[in-house]
Amino acid sequence: MKILTSAIFFLLTVLTAVSLADEISSSAFHGALFADHTCNNQDKKDSLLSPPNTTTSFPTSDSSSGLDCDVWSKACSEAVLSLARRAEMAAWLKAVRRKIHENPELAFEEIETSRLIREELDLMEVSYRYPLAKTGIRGWIGTGGPPFVAIRADMDALPIQEAVEWEYKSKVAGKMHACGHDAHVAMLIGAAKILKTREHLLKGTVILLFQPAEEAGNGAKRMMQDGALEDVEAIFAVHVSHQHSTSVIGSRPGPLLAGCGFFRAVISGKKGTAGNPHHSVDPILAASAAVISLQGIVSRESNPLDSQVISVTSFNGGDNLDMIPDTVVLGGTFRAFSNTSFYQLLERIEQVIVEQASVFRCTAEVDYFEKEYTIYPPTVNDDRMYEHVKKVSIDLLGEKNFMVVPPMMGAEDFSFYSQVIPSAFYYIGIRNETLGSTHTGHSPYFMIDEDVLPIGAAAYATIAERYLIEYG
Numbered sequence: 001m002k003i004l005t006s007a008i009f010f011l012l013t014v015l016t017a018v019s020l021a022d023e024i025s026s027s028a029f030h031g032a033l034f035a036d037h038t039c040n041n042q043d044k045k046d047s048l049l050s051p052p053n054t055t056t057s058f059p060t061s062d063s064s065s066g067l068d069c070d071v072w073s074k075a076c077s078e079a080v081l082s083l084a085r086r087a088e089m090a091a092w093l094k095a096v097r098r099k100i101h102e103n104p105e106l107a108f109e110e111i112e113t114s115r116l117i118r119e120e121l122d123l124m125e126v127s128y129r130y131p132l133a134k135t136g137i138r139g140w141i142g143t144g145g146p147p148f149v150a151i152r153a154d155m156d157a158l159p160i161q162e163a164v165e166w167e168y169k170s171k172v173a174g175k176m177h178a179c180g181h182d183a184h185v186a187m188l189i190g191a192a193k194i195l196k197t198r199e200h201l202l203k204g205t206v207i208l209l210f211q212p213a214e215e216a217g218n219g220a221k222r223m224m225q226d227g228a229l230e231d232v233e234a235i236f237a238v239h240v241s242h243q244h245s246t247s248v249i250g251s252r253p254g255p256l257l258a259g260c261g262f263f264r265a266v267i268s269g270k271k272g273t274a275g276n277p278h279h280s281v282d283p284i285l286a287a288s289a290a291v292i293s294l295q296g297i298v299s300r301e302s303n304p305l306d307s308q309v310i311s312v313t314s315f316n317g318g319d320n321l322d323m324i325p326d327t328v329v330l331g332g333t334f335r336a337f338s339n340t341s342f343y344q345l346l347e348r349i350e351q352v353i354v355e356q357a358s359v360f361r362c363t364a365e366v367d368y369f370e371k372e373y374t375i376y377p378p379t380v381n382d383d384r385m386y387e388h389v390k391k392v393s394i395d396l397l398g399e400k401n402f403m404v405v406p407p408m409m410g411a412e413d414f415s416f417y418s419q420v421i422p423s424a425f426y427y428i429g430i431r432n433e434t435l436g437s438t439h440t441g442h443s444p445y446f447m448i449d450e451d452v453l454p455i456g457a458a459a460y461a462t463i464a465e466r467y468l469i470e471y472g
């Protein structure tokens with residue numbers, strides 16, 4: 001997840017430090033947003049990941065019960081939980097997560113992470129297709145026939161130097177799993193293990209999606225282009241959250257995370273000496289008027305009950321105090337929770353800038369960085385899929401361990417899946433005051449309570465297995 005503004009819920013922002021004006025070329029834009037991952041060509045030979053040495057003592061089928069779970073019961077939830085909570089399962093999930101944590105890889109560079117996942121899938125005899133979107137994997141468990149339901153984990157790390165001192169601290173300078181995607185991968189591998197054990201009970205096919213590049217580059221979109229959602233009728237994904245106690249699940253129906261986009265406008269006039277303005281066409285005045293008018297979009301054109309924001313964060317006309325410049329470059333970001341409002345903002349920002357510029361005889365061009373994949377639509381939960389997650393969570397963990405959460409201004413590329421099929425995105429808590437796992441994602445102090453891993457795996461597995469029974 002991208003934690004993009006402090007807004008109401010999050011304090012950290014990677015973006016306010018970034019001045020678009022400092023990064024005029026659009027190829028540098030990503031570098032500015034997500035720090036510099038192009039000049040960090042570490043030799044990876046020493047950090048090859050291999051599966052941890054544990055997997056010997058798992059049952060190959062769920063012999064603990066004669067339950068068929070054609071109709072889901074409390075006993076079925078308990079059977080899944082007891083698989084997840086076995087001591088060797090918990091130890092293995094921790095080991096997998098720590099291996100990934102020690103060797104973080106950035107967007108589309110998840111080579112060793114992807115290899116580790118495939119080796120684990122091989123050990124479990126889970127079939128998969130590889131590669132999708134460079135490093136992505138599409139595994140499957142079940143009958144091989146319909147219905148198909150997908151569960152997704154993202155694999156990429158962030159260009160952040162880990163500041164947590166612990167045994168499994170990142171070994172790669174300047175890179176860290178500071179958003180918990182290492183935990184998401186471990187949970188999905190754990191779910192694969194549980195589902196493989198229960199494969200004879202599955203009433204259809206579970207698709208496991210291991211996705212690159214959530215933080216940068218629209219990995220989800222690329223996965224879809226490579227067929228990740230073929231035949232899939234619903235999809236679910238989890239994100240760890242420092243706001244909820246360990247293993248508490250939270251979600252909400254409808255809009256959950258904002259759509260997020262960036263814009264940069266070049267407003268062009270005609271250079272001239274400042275003492276004789278009538279010989280020039282002043283882009284500073286035009287750009288200033290555009291900034292003021294942009295603030296009228298949300299305040300005058302949007303429904304106040306439909307949260308939206310436009311922030312101009314950068315304004316640059318050079319530094320010559322005696323000259324009116326040729327051009328001014330300004331830029332910023334916009335957010336909205338409904339698809340319609342999001343695309344309306346996108347359209348109106350360009351109109352307002354271009355037309356305000358023309359009032360002052362200037363021209364303007366607006367760039368939304370579509371080619372650099374920085375447009376993320378809102379993540380909107382389907383009501384029925386949300387209800388499914390809620391029901392599964394409560395049956396698995398009890399009423400007290402499920403919460404309805406408020407929408408947040410961060411963005412997630414899970415939204416690309418949620419645009420095309422019914423989906424639900426949910427959080428699972430990792431907050432433990434004793435351990436100190438209280439820092440927000442994208443903080444160098446971010447850490448998780450690893451006790452979440454078996455529960456996260458059980459939740460993924462049950463959401464998928466029950467979907468096949470109850471919605472298939």
Ligand SMILES: *[C@@H]1O[C@H](CO)[C@@H](O)[C@H](O)[C@H]1NC(C)=O
Nearest residue numbers: 050051052053054055056057
């Ligand atoms: C893996 O575990 C087995 C059994 O505990 C042990 O005999 C073997 O040496 C281990 N292999 C590695 C590479 O640690």
Ligand SMILES: *[C@@H]1O[C@H](CO)[C@@H](O)[C@H](O)[C@H]1NC(C)=O
Nearest residue numbers: 339340343344377418419420
């Ligand atoms: C969101 O809006 C865009 C632009 O109008 C449209 O192309 C897309 O299909 C919409 N998505 C949904 C889920 O309505």
Ligand SMILES: *[C@@H]1O[C@H](CO)[C@@H](O)[C@H](O)[C@H]1NC(C)=O
Nearest residue numbers: 245246432433434435449451
């Ligand atoms: C927090 O972590 C400690 C140490 O692992 C554990 O003993 C405790 O039960 C955890 N607390 C919660 C609320 O999970």
Ligand SMILES: [Zn+2]
Nearest residue numbers: 001002179239
């Ligand atoms: Zn994330």
Ligand SMILES: [Zn+2]
Nearest residue numbers: 001002003179
């Ligand atoms: Zn993130």
